Amino acid sequence: MTAATQTGEGMWTLTARRFVRHRLAVVSACGLLAMALAALSAPLVASLLGVDAESVDLFNRFQPASFGHPLGTDEIGRDVLIRLLYGGRISLFVGMTAALAAAVIGTIIGLAAGYFGGRTDAFLMRFTDGIISLPLLPLLIVLAALDLGKLGLPDELVVSENISLYRIVAIVALVGWTTVARLVRGSALALRERDFVRAAEAQGATALRIMAVHILPNLASPIIVATTLSVGNVILLESVLSFLGLGIQPPIPSWGNLLTNAQELIWHAPALAFYPGVMIFLTVIAFNFLGDGLQDALDPRATERRAVY
Amino acid sequence: MTHFLLHRFWQSALVLVVMSFAVYSLIGLMPGDPVDLLITADPKITPEDAARLLELYGLDQPIIERYGNWLSAALRGDFGYSRLYARPVMEVLGPAIANTVTLLGLSLGLALLIALPAGIAAAYRPYSRLDYSINMAAFAGISVPPFWLALMLIIGFAVILGVLPAGGIGSAGDGGIWDNARYLVLPVVSLTIASIGGHTRYMRASMIETLRQDYIRTARAMGAGEMRVVFGHALRNAMIPVVTIIALDFGSLFSGALITETIFAWPGMGRLIFDSIMGNDFNLALVALLLATVLTLIGNFLADIAYVWLDPRVSFREVEQ
Numbered sequence: 001m002t003a004a005t006q007t008g009e010g011m012w013t014l015t016a017r018r019f020v021r022h023r024l025a026v027v028s029a030c031g032l033l034a035m036a037l038a039a040l041s042a043p044l045v046a047s048l049l050g051v052d053a054e055s056v057d058l059f060n061r062f063q064p065a066s067f068g069h070p071l072g073t074d075e076i077g078r079d080v081l082i083r084l085l086y087g088g089r090i091s092l093f094v095g096m097t098a099a100l101a102a103a104v105i106g107t108i109i110g111l112a113a114g115y116f117g118g119r120t121d122a123f124l125m126r127f128t129d130g131i132i133s134l135p136l137l138p139l140l141i142v143l144a145a146l147d148l149g150k151l152g153l154p155d156e157l158v159v160s161e162n163i164s165l166y167r168i169v170a171i172v173a174l175v176g177w178t179t180v181a182r183l184v185r186g187s188a189l190a191l192r193e194r195d196f197v198r199a200a201e202a203q204g205a206t207a208l209r210i211m212a213v214h215i216l217p218n219l220a221s222p223i224i225v226a227t228t229l230s231v232g233n234v235i236l237l238e239s240v241l242s243f244l245g246l247g248i249q250p251p252i253p254s255w256g257n258l259l260t261n262a263q264e265l266i267w268h269a270p271a272l273a274f275y276p277g278v279m280i281f282l283t284v285i286a287f288n289f290l291g292d293g294l295q296d297a298l299d300p301r302a303t304e305r306r307a308v309y
Numbered sequence: 310m311t312h313f314l315l316h317r318f319w320q321s322a323l324v325l326v327v328m329s330f331a332v333y334s335l336i337g338l339m340p341g342d343p344v345d346l347l348i349t350a351d352p353k354i355t356p357e358d359a360a361r362l363l364e365l366y367g368l369d370q371p372i373i374e375r376y377g378n379w380l381s382a383a384l385r386g387d388f389g390y391s392r393l394y395a396r397p398v399m400e401v402l403g404p405a406i407a408n409t410v411t412l413l414g415l416s417l418g419l420a421l422l423i424a425l426p427a428g429i430a431a432a433y434r435p436y437s438r439l440d441y442s443i444n445m446a447a448f449a450g451i452s453v454p455p456f457w458l459a460l461m462l463i464i465g466f467a468v469i470l471g472v473l474p475a476g477g478i479g480s481a482g483d484g485g486i487w488d489n490a491r492y493l494v495l496p497v498v499s500l501t502i503a504s505i506g507g508h509t510r511y512m513r514a515s516m517i518e519t520l521r522q523d524y525i526r527t528a529r530a531m532g533a534g535e536m537r538v539v540f541g542h543a544l545r546n547a548m549i550p551v552v553t554i555i556a557l558d559f560g561s562l563f564s565g566a567l568i569t570e571t572i573f574a575w576p577g578m579g580r581l582i583f584d585s586i587m588g589n590d591f592n593l594a595l596v597a598l599l600l601a602t603v604l605t606l607i608g609n610f611l612a613d614i615a616y617v618w619l620d621p622r623v624s625f626r627e628v629e630q
Contacts, residue, residue: 126320130324130327130328132557132560133324133560133602133605133606133609134328134560134602134605135560135563135564135598135601135602135604135605136560136561136564137563137564137567137568138563138564138567138579138582138583138586138597138598138601139598141567141582141583141586142332142335142336142339142586142594142598143335145339145340145586145587146335146338146339147338147339147340150337150338150340151338232452236452236454236455239454239456239457240454240455240456240568243456244571244583259456259457259460262460263460263572266460266463266464266468266475267468270464270468270469273457273460273461273464274461276457277454277457277458277460277461280454280457281449281452281453281454281457284451284452284453284454285448285449285451285452288448288451288452289448
């Protein structure tokens with residue numbers, strides 16, 4: 001901070017400059033932005049091409065790429081490009097909401113454990129260890145197969161079309177918070193011994209206020225980095241579950257469930273299996289590079305070390 | 310030492326009991342119960358029969374009591390019957406465990422054989438062109454959807470080239486070892502690629518950190534050759550966090566096996582878990598899930614032991630706290 005004030009530049013200017021130096025991260029950020037824009041403009045592209053995502057055309061199944069269908073058609077004659085774009089909306093939405101929700105849960109648990117310490121800490125961290133030691137995917141499959149009616153949720157919610165969307169966000173958030181919780185807990189443990197926290201305590205600030213105003217802002221960097229990196233993981237998990245038929249349910253397209261039928265059709269139309277996977281791959285790798293770049297930009301010590309070489 | 314082992318044992322046992330209760334309750338929340346399934350199979354069953362069956366199976370009792378009954382039977386070694394296979398659960402699980410261990414063992418070995426040297430090479434000259442390429446490959450390995458990778462391998466080697474089978478465990482009527490090996494290639498390769506990236510990055514990060522230490526500079530100053538510095542002095546210390554992470558990663562390896570086995574029709578634990586959950590085979594699903602948890606807990610346990618074994622500075626007491 002002092003170095004920044006001396007050169008007359010703000011912390012954020014320095015951070016931004018360090019970020020721009022990580023070329024892959026910048027390319028990834030632009031790529032993700034373009035992908036998000038393309039996904040958002042899916043209805044526009046659909047009307048330009050004069051097709052829509054649901055229209056079935058059994059006379060034009062398995063068409064190769066053409067002017068009317070830039071990526072061809074699938075097993076019941078739907079336009080592959082449009083379905084990819086709509087699938088992208090769902091996959092990006094699920095990835096970001098579930099990662100954010102998991103970060104919020106993890107931050108709350110980590111803050112409570114790190115700030116209160118003692119028994120609270122011991123209990124919460126044993127609980128976190130327990131969750132980490134579980135085999136994730138089999139557990140997610142059980143959670144995804146539950147009958148929500150038996151959980152006592154209202155009927156109109158259980159039968160609604162979007163339920164598979166809410167469900168996957170909820171279950172991924174429910175098991176995905178552990179990384180952030182551990183990070184936050186570790187830093188909060190160190191921060192609560194610092195003078196500014198002691199001073200706030202002496203002034204009679206409540207625990208909630210100290211956590212929110214004095215500790216949380218100091219944890220922004222690791223939380224941002226961990227959340228960015230976890231978006232990629234969530235998108236992978238969503239696609240696996242949807243591929244197995246347990247995530248996003250058709251007719252809502254997602255990159256994962258576009259591949260569900262692809263395995264049966266692999267001998268007739270291998271190209272159908274190609275595109276959704278490439279989209280998942282590019283998105284996940286972009287989020288990973290972005291997280292890497294943010295880490296370099298937000299953690300200057302790492303950059304100083306880098307300067308040694 | 311004994312104290313530490315006992316402490317960890319009880320902790321793992323507690324996680325297992327909590328997990329078994331959680332899974333038991335969750336499975337109760339899945340669509341349909343055993344009597345529903347009988348009713349679907351035989352429309353002549355009257356509501357009175359259904360009620361009588363519910364009572365017979367003890368399904369009218371509260372969940373705690375049912376769990377208690379299951380637990381006491383399980384502790385006596387009675388895990389019930391599998392509905393899908395109509396055989397005792399343990400008989401179904403045995404061969405599946407063997408198949409999964411073959412698959413996981415081969416791919417973990419192969420992954421480490423590639424990842425550790427790659428990580429060391431990348432760490433030796435950080436931010437060089439070689440490091441950059443290895444890092445890119447590792448990122449790609451982490452980011453590729455494992456099921457899609459499997460599909461691409463099937464398209465490449467089974468559909469287009471036609472040199473390897475697309476799935477299964479062996480040709481009918483041919484039990485030769487070469488025949489079985491051909492069926493192993495694609496599942497092992499796809500599982501290996503899925504885990505190689507992570508291991509490479511851990512090895513690289515840990516080696517970079519170690520090579521920066523003072524004692525490495527001292528070793529160089531005293532004229533030790535580069536091979537000796539890297540493999541004689543640095544490697545052992547650099548391996549400490551890597552070994553821990555590999556052991557802790559056992560759970561995710563298992564998740565990878567579930568995907569790979571499902572796609573390649575490999576009759577292992579992962580596919581068994583998936584099929585039993587999808588097929589309402591409650592007894593089998595429960596035991597298979599718990600077994601997967603036990604394997605993961607054993608992995609964590611080995612991680613702790615390896616940590617102390619590799620780093621004499623750390624005592625068991627410290628790991629505990």
